[in-house]
Amino acid sequence: MFEEENVPNDQHSFGGSWTLIKLATLEKYLKAFNVALKDKPLKNKPFTRIYIDGFAGTGRCDITISGEKTTVDGSARRALLVNPGFDKFCFIELETKKMAALKLLQEEYPDKAIEIIQSDANLALKQVCKAYNWKNTRAVLFLDPYGLQLQWSTLEQIAETKAIDVWYLFPLAGLYRQMAKNANALDVDKENAITRILGTDEWKQVFYKPSPQDDLFGYNSGNVRDASHKEILQFVSHRLNTLFPAVLEPKILYKNKDRGAPLFALYFGISNPGQKAIVAAKNIANHILNSI
Numbered sequence: 001m002f003e004e005e006n007v008p009n010d011q012h013s014f015g016g017s018w019t020l021i022k023l024a025t026l027e028k029y030l031k032a033f034n035v036a037l038k039d040k041p042l043k044n045k046p047f048t049r050i051y052i053d054g055f056a057g058t059g060r061c062d063i064t065i066s067g068e069k070t071t072v073d074g075s076a077r078r079a080l081l082v083n084p085g086f087d088k089f090c091f092i093e094l095e096t097k098k099m100a101a102l103k104l105l106q107e108e109y110p111d112k113a114i115e116i117i118q119s120d121a122n123l124a125l126k127q128v129c130k131a132y133n134w135k136n137t138r139a140v141l142f143l144d145p146y147g148l149q150l151q152w153s154t155l156e157q158i159a160e161t162k163a164i165d166v167w168y169l170f171p172l173a174g175l176y177r178q179m180a181k182n183a184n185a186l187d188v189d190k191e192n193a194i195t196r197i198l199g200t201d202e203w204k205q206v207f208y209k210p211s212p213q214d215d216l217f218g219y220n221s222g223n224v225r226d227a228s229h230k231e232i233l234q235f236v237s238h239r240l241n242t243l244f245p246a247v248l249e250p251k252i253l254y255k256n257k258d259r260g261a262p263l264f265a266l267y268f269g270i271s272n273p274g275q276k277a278i279v280a281a282k283n284i285a286n287h288i289l290n291s292i
């Protein structure tokens with residue numbers, strides 16, 4: 001699914017029909033966010049508006065839908081094209097081979113204030129959260145990792161700004177894959193990765209129960225995972241709700257139209273605790289999620 005062979009220089013092959021849904025949702029929100037905040041003065045000065053892309057890619061994506069390959073604008077490029085526009089853009093990307101494409105994007109839009117940070121998103125986002133005065137700055141952050149890269153501690157810092165709206169494509173299938181059926185098969189690295197993304201090790205008690213069956217020799221085969229995708233999703237939603245003042249019901253994204261197991265859950269979290277801000281952001285995001 002995440003093959004990266006034969007990828008042209010400025011492109012990045014990874015998506016399917018779910019890619020279009022996440023990108024269309026993000027793009028609509030970015031527009032509505034800027035419309036809503038553009039003329040809203042804070043002591044006679046409008047807010048500085050920033051778009052932050054934690055896993056920016058290259059600005060373009062190759063996707064395959066029903067066997068047909070096509071190329072679409074990725075999140076970074078879509079953010080640059082939004083009108084009314086952001087005051088500033090911050091693109092974070094780990095891989096060196098994607099830097100050239102992001103720098104070309106910067107050259108293509110010389111009038112836009114674009115910062116490119118080559119770094120692990122967790123490190124970079126923690127720095128970005130400290131770098132701004134969030135009293136007069138508002139941001140939309142897109143978190144679109146391949147897998148379990150985003151750490152809970154990073155989300156904590158984001159929520160602490162009380163000023164960032166977050167779209168987080170949570171890797172449900174990736175998390176499920178890491179959760180071996182038998183708890184004995186969970187190695188320390190897997191356990192740590194799951195704990196880092198969920199911010200707690202409570203998942204071990206919640207998702208694993210003593211096996212109802214003994215093995216061939218009559219020994220109990222230990223704890224086994226008895227949580228469904230739905231229960232895992234509920235746990236993730238519960239965790240996010242402990243952090244953000246408001247979190248919408250996620251949009252579940254599947255690989256195909258015929259569904260099967262969910263791939264991702266697209267979450268929207270609001271870090272501003274103000275009731276007016278929550279109502280406004282919720283209304284916009286709900287409207288978009290219901291229309292897509």
Ligand SMILES: C[S@@+](CC[C@H](N)C(=O)[O-])C[C@H]1O[C@@H](n2cnc3c(N)ncnc32)[C@H](O)[C@@H]1O
Nearest residue numbers: 055056057074075093094095120121144146149
């Ligand atoms: C799913 S792609 C992002 C696609 C992009 N949002 C778009 O719409 O075009 C995930 C990206 O995260 C990058 N990445 C992987 N691990 C990372 C990390 N720890 N920190 C930052 N970027 C990372 C990958 O190189 C890849 O470009």
